[in-house]
Structures are given as structure tokens and as C-alpha cells.
Amino acid sequence: MTDTGRPAGQPPAGGRILVLIDGSRTSYGALEAAADIAGKRDADILGVFVEELNLLRSAGYGFSREVGSASGISRPLDPEILQRRMRRLADHARAALAGAVKQHGGRAALSVARGRVIDEVLALAGPDDLLVLGRAGWSSPAGARLGSTARGLIQQSPGQVLLWCEQKLPSPNRVVVFLNDHDEANHRATLAAAEISRHYHQPVTIILGNDGEPAADQLDAIRQDLDVLGAGTRLRIISDTDPVSIARMLREERASQLVISRRCALFDEPGAEHLLAALNLPVTVTP
């Protein structure tokens, strides 16, 4: 582990921001977002760089070759070249982390580990930590909307996960939280949305996905949450919860971020893939 700005071994005061850095462009975008949040929350950042065991092992085969994701050209995969590449990426990640912290303030550390990514991250993450990662890492240029690591961590992370992605919509100005029939999960999502709304000074829209009329007590619970969310909050109820309709509504709302609980039915496989494919905005997944 490498520390930046904090003496080694000292535990973080509150929830940390864990950011997964694999050297891809998306992961550096996620790092910027994480540093911004850390600055706002006054939290520490822990960068996580994992040298994936499977990758290191696959380089050890004499016959293994690497097929370029852009060119499709196949060339031998040399373990030494790979090692060097990993080291360079780690160095770069360290420098980027230091740079981001310098800009936004706070303290940061980089954890470099070797093993399976999900295992390594889960070993570091606690329930109060916010895990920030790109929606897809190295596989994004090849068209993947949701990488396998992201998919695994959404499901298994003990705390909130922010799936970062570059936004294309001009002038977004609302935080949208999607709720369904799980009250606790709804409450957690609402609180997360309230925090984001506070940080970015943006009003919140609640989208309530429901097949029929929402139950009276459910509406009461939401109304209570509306007080937390403050003035300017908007409530919309939709019955059609297919990814395209939701994406359209998010565009209409000029959403800057979506907050959703992992217990939401939308997130059941393979729905998550479709939803994320339809959306181009950061998504916070609450437990």
C-alpha cells in the first residue's frame, strides 16, 4: 500500500471514498468525481489499484497473445512487458491521485494489491464507504456498458456505489431518485439523493415506478422523505418501467445523476445492462 498525505495505519475518521483505478480513461474520470465528492464530504480517498491475477497468469502462457481492442491485431503477450505496464499504470494512478487531491483538498492513499479485483475491493470497503468506479474499465472501448467488475461490485458492495460515466447532456440540473416498493431501500436512496442534492445545489425529482396506484402508506413515507429533500422536489409516478421510458423521463428532467437502490427490480439482470445502455449519466447505487 502506498499512502499519500496520511501517516500509514491510521484508520479513517468516517466513511471513505474508495475509487477503483485501473488506468483506463473512465477510471480517471471516476477519480476526478471521487476527489470532488471527497472534497465536499471532507472525507479521505483510498485509491485501489489491483494487479489482476488472471491477467498476470494468462501472460505466463507461451502461446498467449493479446488482440488489440481497437485494431484487432494479435501480438504475443510477454509477462515482463505486462509487469512493466502494470507498474507504469500504478505510478500513473498514484500521480493522478495526488493531483486530484491537490486540486480538491483532503487526504489520499493508494492501495496496490494483486489478486481478484472484486475480492480485493470488498476486503477494503466498509458499509460507510462510498465506492466510486467507472461503469466499464478497459472493456469500454470495445462497447461494454457495464463491466464485469462493476456488475459484481454493485451486487456485493456493503455500501453505496457510484458508477461514473461522462455525461453528454447539456446543462443537467436535477438529481433523480428512482424508488419502488421497498420502503427501506427507498429511504436509503432518498437520503443519498438528499446528500447529492445538497452538495451540488440541485433539486430532486422522485420517480416512483409502480404497476398500479401507489399504496397510501408508501406515499406517506415518500412525503416524509420529501421534507428531507427540501423545496423544489418533484414527484413523478410512472407505470411503464422499461429502460427506454425511464431514459426518456431522465432526459426530460435534465437529470445530472440517478440514484437507485440495488434492490430495485430494474437492477435485476439483465435489466441493469439495458438501463445503463439507455442512460448516459452517473448512477449511485444504494444498498
Added chain:
Amino acid sequence: MTLPTPLTPDQVYHRCPLDQLDFSTTDSLEDLELPCGQERVLRALEFGASMQADGFNLFVLGPAGAGKHELVERFLARHADQQPVPSDWCHVHNFEFPDRPRAIRLAAGEGRQLKKDMNDLSGELRTAIPAAFESEEYQARLQELQEEMTKRQHQGLYDIQEEANANNIAMITTPAGFTFAPMRNGEVIDPEEYKKFSDEEKELIESKVEELQKKLQQNIQQIPRLRKEVRERVHALNEEMVQLTLGGPIGELREKWQHLPEVVEHLDAIREDVVEHAEAFEDTGNGPPTGLLGRYRINLLVDNSETTGAPVIYEDLPNHQHLTGQIEHRARQGTLYTDFTLIKGGAVHRANGGYLIIDARRILSQPMAWESLKRILFSSEIRIESLERLYGLASTISLQPEPIPVTVKVVLLGDRILYYLLSHYDPDFLDLFKVEADFEDDLNRDDDSYGLYARMIATMARHLKCRPLGRDAVARLIEQASRLAADQRKLTAHDRVLRDLISEADHWANKAGMATIGVDQVQQAIDEREFRASRIRERSREQIARGIVMIATEGETVGQVNGLSVLKLGASMFGQPTRITATARPGKAQVVDIEREAKLGGPIHSKAVMILSRFLASHYAGEGELSLSASLAFEQSYGGVEGDSASVAETCVLLSAISRLPLRQSLAVTGSMNQHGEVQAVGGVNEKIEGFFDVCREAGKVHGQGVILPASNVEHLMLNSDVRKAIADGDFSIYPVSHINQAIELLTGMEAGEPDENGEFPEASFNRAVANRLFQFAEVSKKQDDSEGSIDSNGGAGRD
């Protein structure tokens, strides 16, 4: 020979007969649309303006102030009024070659309409296109397209991954791509463990890995094609949206402008361009860039919507830019840029289909302007090019607008000398300016012309917003016009002088509180003009009066006569006498022209002296020998002498010097003479006579003085009232002579004498005295020659 009779006052001044002017003031006279007496110019203008063939442009030549510009403009305005209004022209953006804006011809008035239509369209595009791109329909379809692409791309990878997993092979993402390795329970097998596998197993795995790699390679290499396909489909979608959005407005415009294929073509090009730049319109935050929309507007170069008839344009500063137009530049962040909206038309654009009036001297004094005009006329098209580019001085990005075909009739106004110089030195000139419209300097003065001339004066007075002129004032102006033409049978056609006189007379009438301009005001205007220009003349007269410049106006003197000369200073002329003296003695037959020897005499003067010396030899020496060494000089003349108008005076003074007979100093002489002694007309007679009269008056009393002038000059006399009065009183005489003998008789009071059949002049005649003296000279010379010859022969014998 009979002595000539002195002229009567009526002979020296041609009065305007008042009965020819049947009006009381010029108010009752109608305007004269075109000046009288300029038929040649008018016919040339009529022909040149109507002639359609190439190169029949006009050059109107005449002296400055002749009223060329006003006449041409008035004539052309009337002529052009009957002709059709020419087309409008505009430049539009060329979407294919942006540096070559296209030119579109439109019927007069349509240009303004098209400009409005295109501005409206541009405004509509600004809002309608972004709205279409923002629409839910477009966004949804775009999303679907992109999704499909992603799906297809991802599906391929997913399939390979599935196939690999099914064969216990892991597909692993690396920072630069993908790799395959054998796996067990979702983990890549350690390479060390793999070594323990049987060869068959290894072979199976490796061949599978190879197969998967190939598939992956193929799959990845298809991605650019997929992307391109998506791009094309997005473009097609954009096109569809734009077509739908623009369908209405562009369709309407296409229908409206269907009679002009160029406009329809341009509208289609705009539609294509909007589709191509659909992405620029998608920026809903800032809207489409102004530069993009600016390209859909038009630059209306020539707007004839309010023109009636063909245009008549006068370009008062005919430089290259003003004639051919120019391409302006704007500075943006330190760089100069231009586009088709910055093309500015020139005078030729505005005059296209009509007439362009240019001052010849001005266009010739502007760099490149004359060459540019000729190029336009030769090629019948205008090509806008900046001067700095022509000279290669600027290298900023510029445009080459499509040339505009031009049919323009150019009317150049200039002095005659310019016309003749251009004809001589510019080989293109006569090809391009085939119609010569030569202004008359003078008009005939006859009974028919009085009425017309009076109307012309009336028109001038009205144009100048002056008071009307009374009948006698018009008569005085007509007489002055004859004086200005220096001819009793002519009237000046010089517009400017007449206008100035009318304006000045109006001024004096105003001072005098008169409602109409009377003869006194006209006379005052003439006198004042003369007085203002009289400083030099008065200085010169003063010198004569004080005896500094010696002029005798009475008595008789041998070898001395009063010649008359004219000085022109600016716009005014005045005459003054000059003393001419001669000496004579025996010698080698020659007359020394002192002026020429001193290089103060011009070639015409020298010629006149040669003529008179030949006259002398042939008239008096006959077949005998002429022995004469004579000299002629203009006394107290320091500024040079030119012209032959003194040759009669020079002959008389030389004969007086030879014969030693005195000449009357009360007479001044002017006139040129040929080898036979005939007297020929000269110029400036009025000024000369008045000059001598004034000198006589200032020297004391005018009594018995006079002027000898050529008889052919009598009809040029328009003398002032003082001289006329003196003539009427018998104090001053003007003698018209047609032969040198008449001048001799007047100057000497002796008979000149005609030779008989033997060539002998009568006894006691002046010519006999001359002949006798010349004979004596010859004798003296002969004696001298003989004595020199004997000395020579003696000397020669002595030497022998």
C-alpha cells in the same frame, strides 16, 4: 492704291438687335432641354447611346467648363428613361467552392425580395432545426440507432466470451485488448500447473485459443465498419429530420422562385448544407453558429428596385475599387477574414445595363483604374479583385467571386488633348471608344439663334436660381458671348463663363435691390470680372505711362513702330503695344532676328521673319543683288516672342530703316504677311486694339491715333464702348488693310508705289526710296568686294 477707310462704330461691334428678342424678361421663356448649336455632340450622343455593338462607348471632348457633364447627364437621363430597368445581382455562398461566391441575376426588384426570403429562412433555421433535433422523436431514434450499434458490437464479443467459457477458456481484458487463457472454476490456471497437462489437452486448448483469437480479431476488425454504418444511418436520420423540418419553408421558396433555376439550385444546396452541418444545429445551448447561418443569406450587390429606366451613374472618384467593387475584410482576433457578404459592388455594377459617366483625367490619374475599366469593357464582365492582390502586396485569404456579365455604356468626359493623346498612345482606346462627341466651342450667330440663345440663358438663370434677365440684359449677354467667341458671327458655347456672368449679375442685382437683372448689372459683372483680373495689366500700363517702358503714341520716327501683343494670364487676356525697331546697312543679304539670336523668339516668329526677308528680296531687289544687313528687335521684351502677328509691323519698320523715312507713331500695327505682301488675319485683335487705346488714353488725349489690322479680322471685332465712342468721335481709327502697301501708306503718308513692267517703282514713292537705298547698299558692297578682290589678287601676286 487707295487708302483704306477707317471702320465705323457699327463695323467694330455687332449689336444684338432687340427686335429679335420678343420678351420682356426671361421668365416668359420656356426651358431649353438641350443646348442649341451642339447638334454634332447631340447626334453623336444619340448614336452612341443607342448603338448596341461592342466598343461603341463615347468620349465627349471639349474644353473644361463647356458644360459637358451637365449636357451628357441631362441627355442620358432623358434617353435612359425610355429603356428597361436592368437586372438585380446578388452574390451567394458557394457551398462547393467557398472561395468562389456565385452570382445570381434577378429581375429588377426581385433581389430585395429574395434577400428578405433568405433572411427569413435563416431565422427559421435558427429555431426550427434545433427544435427538431431536440424533439423526443429524434432523440429516441438516435438512441435506438446507437443502441443497436452497441448491441451488435457487444453481442459479437459476448458470443466469443460465451464460447470461450464453454471451452473452459477465460477471455481476459487487458489495458490494450483481450487475451485468452485456460481456466478452471472461473480462475485462470497457473501456467506451472498447465505444464502438467497432457500434450493432447494442451493441443486442444491451444488450438481453441487460436480459433477464438481469430474470431475475436475478425470481430474487432468489423467494428470500424459498424461505426461507419451507424454514422451513415445517423446522417440519414439527420437528413430525414432536416428534410421534414425544411420541407415546408424550402418547398415554398422553391415554388416561389421556380422561374429562376439558379435560386432553386441554391436552395437545394442550402438544404444539403444544413443536413451536412446538422450536428452544429444540435447545440441547443448556444444555437447554431452565426457564421453558419450567415452563409444562407444573400449579398444584394445591385438593387434596382427603385430604379426607373436604365441607370445613369456618375463616378466622381473613379479609382479601381470604386469602379470594379472590392472585397472588404474584417479583423477577428488579429486575423483578417472575409466572406461573400463583404463583397461590395462598384460603379460598373450599379451602371450595368445603363450608362457610366467618368471624367477622363480623373480615371487616368488613378492607379490601375484605366486598365481595369478597359479590361471590363473588353471582357464584358466584372471580376472583383483587390488592388493589393493585383500588386501582390497582401496575402490574406480572399475570394474570387464569379464574374458578373456587364453591358455598360461608358461615357468619358475630357479635354480634346486627352482624346488625341489616348488615340495616339493607347492602342486599345479607339477599339473601346469609337464614338467621338466633339463639343462646339462657338455657335453661329444669326437671326434664328437669338431666340434659342435667349432661352438657353433663361434656362441657365432658372437652374442657377437667379432672377430673370431683362431683354436688354440678354442682348448684352449675347453681345458679350460674341466678344468671348472673338467673332461677330459667333456666340460662345462656353457654358461656365455665361453661368458665372449670370450669377454675378444676379449678385449685383441683389445688391441694387432689383427684381430682374438689367443691362447695368450684366455690364457691372463684366467690368468687375475685368477689374479683378487687371492687376498685371495695370502695372504694365503704368510702366508705359511713366516712360519706363517706352511707347510713343505721336510723332514720326525712322526705324521704329508700335507692334501689338496679347498676354494671357489665367482666364483673362489683355493687349499691349510693344516697340519694334530695325536697323539696316549694307552687308551679306540677311535680316537678323535679334529675338531668335537671343533665343527669345519662337519658331513661328522666326518663320515670319524669314518670310519678310524673302519678300524684301523679291519685291525690291528683283533680279539684282541684295546687299543688306538688317536687324529686328522687340524692345524691352524679356519674356520671349512667339507668333507671326507682328510681321506687317516688322516689314514696315524694316523698310523705314532701309529708306530712312519716318513712320507715324500714332498708329499701332498688327497682322501677319505672306511672301507676296498680302496681309493675313491674326488673333486677339480686340484685346490688342483696346490695349493700345488705353495706352494712348493714359499718355494724354486720344486724338488721331489708331490701329492698322488685317481686313479679314474686321468681323472679329467686338470692341468695348470706350473705343467705340472714340471712333464715333473721330479720335481713334481702325484701318483694315489687305496688303503691306496699304500699311506703308498709312504709316508714312506717302504713296507706296507699284512696280511698272520693268520692275521700277514710281518716282517719289516709298518703295522707290527703299529700292534706291538697297541699290546704294549693293553698290557699296560691290565696291568693297572689288577692293577686297584687288587686295586679294595683289596680295596673291605678291605672294607669287
